Amino acid sequence: QVQLVQSGAEVKKPGASVKVSCKSSGYTFSSYGITWVRQAPGQGLEWMGWISVYNGNTKYAQKLQGRVTMTTDTSTSTAYMELRSLRSDDTAIYYCARSEDPFFDYWGQGTLVTVSS
Amino acid sequence: QSALTQPASVSGSPGQSITISCTGTSSDVGSYNLVSWYQQHPGKAPKLMISEVTKRPSGVSHRFSGSKSGNTASLTISGLQAEDEADYYCCSYAGRSTYVFGTGTKVTVL
Numbered sequence: 298q299v300q301l302v303q304s305g306a307e308v309k310k311p312g313a314s315v316k317v318s319c320k321s322s323g324y325t326f327s328s329y330g331i332t333w334v335r336q337a338p339g340q341g342l343e344w345m346g347w348i349s350v351y352n353g354n355t356k357y358a359q360k361l362q363g364r365v366t367m368t369t370d371t372s373t374s375t376a377y378m379e380l381r382s383l384r385s386d387d388t389a390i391y392y393c394a395r396s397e398d399p400f401f402d403y404w405g406q407g408t409l410v411t412v413s414s
Numbered sequence: 415q416s417a418l419t420q421p422a423s424v425s426g427s428p429g430q431s432i433t434i435s436c437t438g439t440s441s442d443v444g445s446y447n448l449v450s451w452y453q454q455h456p457g458k459a460p461k462l463m464i465s466e467v468t469k470r471p472s473g474v475s476h477r478f479s480g481s482k483s484g485n486t487a488s489l490t491i492s493g494l495q496a497e498d499e500a501d502y503y504c505c506s507y508a509g510r511s512t513y514v515f516g517t518g519t520k521v522t523v524l
Contacts, residue, residue: 332513334460341417341518342452342460342503347511356511359415392459399448399507400465407459 299323301393301405308411309383316379317408319393326374327351330396333367333378335389336407343389347396348376383412418443418504418516425522431492434519436504437485442514444485448507451480451489455500463502464489491521499523 304318319331333345346357348367355367366379376393391408394401419437426432436443436451443449447467452460462471464480467487477492487506491498504516 334515342454342505342515344505344513344515347513358512394460397465399446399513400450400462400505401452401460402462402465402471404459404461 299395299403301395301403303391303393303405303408306409306411308413310414311384311412313383313412314379314381315383315410316377317391317393317410319376319378319405321374321376321395324395326369327371330398331367331369331376332394332396332401334392334394334401336392337386337389340389345378345391350376380410383410385412388412415442415508415512415514418506418514420502420504420516420519422517423520423522425524426491426494427524428494428496430494431490432494432521434489434491434502434504434521436487436489436506436516438487438506438514439485442506442508443482443487445509446507447482449480449482449487450505451478452503452505453498453500454503460503494523496523 300322302320327350330349332347348355350369369376393405395403449467451464454460467482468480479490502519508514
């Protein structure tokens with residue numbers, strides 16, 4: 298069965314970086330993309346961006362351009378999302394999801410990233 | 415890119431039908447038949463309920479259906495059940511490989 302398992306919760310100070318992992322299993326990793334979505338406490342879902350596992354192409358939300366990098370490691374079927382220069386409003390649950398464009402059909406369990414001094 | 419507009423809350427009694435609207439613009443919802451809907455229970459990850467406006471993934475109840483007219487997409491839940499109480503989000507392709515989510519709707523079963 299398709300599974301996406303994310304890394305554990307993180308606590309970071311403002312200005313630091315965080316790298317969240319998302320390990321996929323149960324399907325051919327390179328045949329789908331990975332989308333990242335975040336959800337601030339008590340708020341809605343926000344699309345962060347997408348990476349093609351096949352060729353590494355990426356597309357990021359304009360508001361995150363320059364601070365976010367999405368990568369994959371096909372040898373371990375793992376996707377990564379790195380966010381730099383963290384601010385308090387980056388505190389959120391970060392989700393990875395398998396992209397079967399134009400929708401996201403399987404989701405990870407989420408990773409809570411807390412940014413606090 | 416602004417979030418798509420959804421009502422903050424919708425409620426209904428068991429067995430009733432409810433409809434959640436999702437209003438975008440001619441740059442997203444209005445331009446593409448690429449709207450999906452997600453259900454999220456508290457503390458859980460979102461779950462795909464509808465793709466490409468009307469398509470229901472395997473395993474999703476037939477009580478869920480989607481439609482679109484102009485810049486507004488809709489999700490209808492018929493025969494409302496207690497387990498349907500959750501937050502619902504629409505999502506639309508917005509061009510240039512980008513997507514935008516709706517503001518979210520809390521569904522309450524009375």
